[in-house]
Amino acid sequence: MLKNDAFLKACRREPTDFTPVWIMRQAGRYMKEYQAIRKRVDFLTMCKTPELAAQATLLPIDILGVDAAILFSDILIPVEAMGMEVRFTEKRGPVFSTPIRSEAQVQGLSIPGPAESEERMPFIADAIRLILQGLDHRVPLIGFSGAPFTLATYMIEGETSKNFTWIKRMMYTDPPLLHKLLDKITGAVIHYLNMQIRAGVHAVQLFDTWAGSLSPDDYQEFALPYVERVIKGIDKKNCPVILFANGVSSILEYMGNSGADVNGLDWRIDIGVARRRVGSQVALQGNLDPCVLYAGPDEIRGHVQAILHKYGTGPGHIFNLGHGILPDTPVEHAKALVDIVHEESSSKRS
């Protein structure tokens, strides 16, 4: 029995006493406690050491008072389990030594089933168990995965990309090969998320971060169907699914009909407009510009009030940033955000 289940209630569009809030990348470089861990070990080691991943996951619960924890991990973990070698560098972020460019490479990828997933990524379920202990039913735990298109982007580009030229080259010159790759990733993601659900996460978020780089037609062909298959394929009986994308404005109706319980919005859309566009079938998560946290509490309060006002009085709003918190954000401003969302949304309801 959770002491604070506002987040889960909001996912199901049930009324809550206040608007629950968490922050994408809430366990991150802007926290000195996180940096202290990272001084000792590299990023990937941190993801793969259950004690450290659990420690990072719990930081924002203790320090910020957010209403949900999210597993500390990286979206490329399941890709590594498919057989790709990934490295993290301080400057370039994740780098694949051999990006996917050929049919043979796609054929060479494996789809880890339930047993292989546990075997190749034992640290995931271990971390989840430690986190649940540490949480002691205070707030729910969110698991996550990259969505197939976004994972394919990393696998094909090989590193962070500006124009996504390699995956789009494949999309326009050899679409069957891209579909073959997306199909394999989809299988892997389903098993990966089900493993997290078996270990006890209360909700999952699918990060389709780069889906907003697609035209609406391409989104419908290369991103949406695979998201739908993931959502159908996971054991979501008691586990709401959040679908997040960056640049949702031109694909929002598709996201609303994807089967996800919650749509995560970036900051470049008015959340009131989004509410009207998707109707009441999904909850909405978002959507403050992360840069607002450079400013102090007064400015933050104004922006929180504006978003709460735009969303209106209906249930089903989870407050969040529209993208991950930036590394140079003052931690006191993140704390202020959480407090202000709780204050302002409680006063609205009383």
Add this chain to the structure above:
Amino acid sequence: MLKNDAFLKACRREPTDFTPVWIMRQAGRYMKEYQAIRKRVDFLTMCKTPELAAQATLLPIDILGVDAAILFSDILIPVEAMGMEVRFTEKRGPVFSTPIRSEAQVQGLSIPGPAESEERMPFIADAIRLILQGLDHRVPLIGFSGAPFTLATYMIEGETSKNFTWIKRMMYTDPPLLHKLLDKITGAVIHYLNMQIRAGVHAVQLFDTWAGSLSPDDYQEFALPYVERVIKGIDKKNCPVILFANGVSSILEYMGNSGADVNGLDWRIDIGVARRRVGSQVALQGNLDPCVLYAGPDEIRGHVQAILHKYGTGPGHIFNLGHGILPDTPVEHAKALVDIVHEESSSKRS
């Protein structure tokens, strides 16, 4: 008297026999003739040497057969004339040695009036005169400027930015200072564009490339009003204005009411949806994903047909990519695009 005025007619939403087409960055690195010039001189020298700028401007008219030329220049030219020192590096693109971060720096910027604009940027009017000679009334010439918000982004960030953290820091912590800067840029842009119009350009495009990184509220406060002032301030009697932004989906209605004659769309919006959203008050320009040109003519044809079909039979469509052509695009594919747009749109009308 222009031999081919389809572009200008489409800007004014008058019927044309075919859909006119041009390509953003049509004189660029993907052309070997361009590279031959760049081997001899650096980018900024090329912009400031009227003969070379004219030569580059005319290349796509001769090689691709596009329906409009666009002045070869850089959006940061008028910023240099305001007193900032800009350098271009192969890797990092444009770099300002001293980005704007303080009130004193904003105060130190000058607003070149009509005479100072001619004096500090004589190469602009000289290039335009040479281009008009070279065009010999074949197609119209488009002039351009960065829009105030987008120019401010470069001036404050100091170089190409991923998250626009410096300008947004100023936006949220010291909005009056940002407004002061935008106000000065607006003055400079008006004089800069009027100088181009006096020299004879037939239309102008305002590139508000980064305006799509703003929430709709911030767009209305920090981008739109300055675009509107530019449009009101220039001598647009016989000179249609195209307003382009990247990520238009959440700001399109504002763009439609900005006073611009044409809205330039990136590829992440369905042009048929855009048509319905802005109504018939503006022409639309766009919006093929530049990566489609990695594929061959058959694939290009399919995408062109889809866009023409979505736009429908009404007047006021200028075909273009949704962003600049990429440097690794085969030039034959760009040629094929122009031919296919002409063929497919003519057959639609007959």
